[in-house]
Amino acid sequence: MAATAPITQDVHTIPRRAPEGGAVNLIGLTRPQLTAALIDAGTPARQAKMRADQLWQWIYYWGVRDFAAMTNLAKGYRALLAERFTLAVPEVMRREVSADGTRKYLLRIQGGHEVEAVYIPEEGRGTLCLSSQVGCTLTCSFCHTGTQRLVRNLTAAEIVGQVLIARDDLADWGVPGQPKREERLVSNLVLMGMGEPLYNFEAVRDAMRICMDGEGIALGRRRITLSTSGVVPEIARTAREIGCLLAVSFHATTDEVRDTLVPINRKWNIAALLEALREYPRLSNAERITFEYVMLKGVNDSDADARRLVRLISGIPAKINLIPFNEWPGAPYERSDWARIEAFADIIHKAGYASPIRTPRGEDIMAACGQLKSDTERARKTRAEVALEAGLPVPPRVVRRPHAPDHPDTTG
Known part of the structure; x- marks a missing residue:
């Protein structure tokens, strides 16, 4: 059977950015770091390990990234988590x-x-x-x-x-x-x-x-x-x-x-x-x-x-x-x-x-x-173009240049 052509699917997603106020991303924190972050947010120290264990299971076992869906946590605590934290991936x-x-x-x-x-x-x-x-x-x-x-x-x-x-x-x-x-x-x-x-x-x-x-x-x-x-x-x-x-x-x-x-x-x-x-x-x-x-x-x-x-x-x-x-x-x-x-x-x-x-x-x-x-590298985008697409401030004194094809650096 002849091989089928590759399938390309463009996935348009809403960028998962941290909310205003600098919410902490819980993804990527080790267990001790996660426990410390919960304590810093007001979780009583005696409860923090248990809460960290619950969150860990929701995030890494069930793959849930919506605090509202973590049903074994009280609604008020879920609201606190949503206010103080984010669960952001690329x-x-x-x-x-x-x-x-x-x-x-x-x-x-x-x-x-x-x-x-x-x-x-x-x-x-x-x-x-x-x-x-x-x-x-x-x-x-x-x-x-x-x-x-x-x-x-x-x-x-x-x-x-x-x-x-x-x-x-x-x-x-x-x-x-x-x-x-x-x-x-x-x-x-x-x-x-x-x-x-x-x-x-x-x-x-x-x-x-x-x-x-x-x-x-x-x-x-x-x-x-x-x-x-x-x-x-x-x-x-x-x-x-x-x-x-x-x-x-x-x-x-x-x-x-x-x-x-x-x-x-x-x-x-x-x-x-x-x-x-x-x-x-x-x-x-x-x-x-x-x-x-x-x-x-x-x-x-x-x-x-x-x-x-x-x-x-x-x-x-x-x-x-x-x-x-x-x-x-x-x-x-x-x-x-x-x-x-x-x-x-x-x-x-x-x-x-x-x-x-x-x-x-x-x-x-x-x-x-x-x-x-x-x-980004394939298209030789400028720093300004990358910044604009990411919704970030455009770096100062950037000289725009046209896109150019790849040319490998094979020195060394």
């Missing part, structure tokens, strides 16, 4: 569905910035790929996201909000008063979207702790994978404070090549990265580390590279994900030939490591690995 600007079922969400956050999240359905599971920054500072030369400048870190609320939005769209919540649902469509999270998670550690940590909390979204730590390009000082901290599975964007077997593909290697080279990775399974009780390796024709895909990779990771419990390069307009690389990818995988497999070849997903909607990039 605004869905567009939702695209690929021919293979992959869903990509373009989300607008505070300040008029945009990020993307991607949901990938698979047999028996569904993986949501989360962004942690607006843009990226790493400038990996093969990555489309890396051609977008870093704007700012996402808050914990904006990271958790991506999970809530996807579950809304998939109708993945239970119904209050009805039996508990055992199945879930969002069963796994991967921090592999826009940005470097370990350059936004605190917000990522808090968001993942919220997602792992057993009274709410309740995803076990082994259902969450954080991908880093190699921020070595934060790797041990990730093991201690999050404890999720770890993936590393490796992509090369010599410092010379990795310096170009993943420029952070100039700060923490392959030897330093591997030293930190050898400790991670012990510190986090993780079974193994995933090495992500994008296959670039004539760059990093030789038999010699495969054998060198095996030697480098010797002694580390590992899986190697081989990723056929997902091309984007102006990309400076080509995807390795399929026979070359299979030969590379065979060498790794014979050395005793799992070496699955990742099936590209969502390419027809630019949702595949390394292709995420916000519409």
Whole structure:
């Protein structure tokens, strides 16, 4: 059967802005932070933990974001909550569905910035790929996201909000008063979207702790994978404070090549990265580390590279994900030939490591690995245009310029 064309649905929603007076957004607060916020709003300290538990269940178990619908709270207390707090998530600007079922969400956050999240359905599971920054500072030369400048870190609320939005769209919540649902469509999270998670550690940590909390979204730590390009000082901290599975964007077997593909290697080279990775399974009780390796024709895909990779990771419990390069307009690389990818995988497999070849997903909607990039950057909007769309004051002394097509920065 021929593949159907991608479906694009423009979703027009009312921006969920904080009311006048600076209402506090409860989404993204950890349990202690939520309890403290309720006490600050006048909830008696002896009741605050119970109220926090009730709110937590409504928000993260039932997916309710209307205080009036939280029927086990007194009407007067619900009115107080509505006056003092908000339950705000990013605004869905567009939702695209690929021919293979992959869903990509373009989300607008505070300040008029945009990020993307991607949901990938698979047999028996569904993986949501989360962004942690607006843009990226790493400038990996093969990555489309890396051609977008870093704007700012996402808050914990904006990271958790991506999970809530996807579950809304998939109708993945239970119904209050009805039996508990055992199945879930969002069963796994991967921090592999826009940005470097370990350059936004605190917000990522808090968001993942919220997602792992057993009274709410309740995803076990082994259902969450954080991908880093190699921020070595934060790797041990990730093991201690999050404890999720770890993936590393490796992509090369010599410092010379990795310096170009993943420029952070100039700060923490392959030897330093591997030293930190050898400790991670012990510190986090993780079974193994995933090495992500994008296959670039004539760059990093030789038999010699495969054998060198095996030697480098010797002694580390590992899986190697081989990723056929997902091309984007102006990309400076080509995807390795399929026979070359299979030969590379065979060498790794014979050395005793799992070496699955990742099936590209969502390419027809630019949702595949390394292709995420916000519409703001694609269209080269000015700061003034972004501010106007967000209803914010126009920055002073902004020189307007015409829209221009993308032109990737492949330096470094």
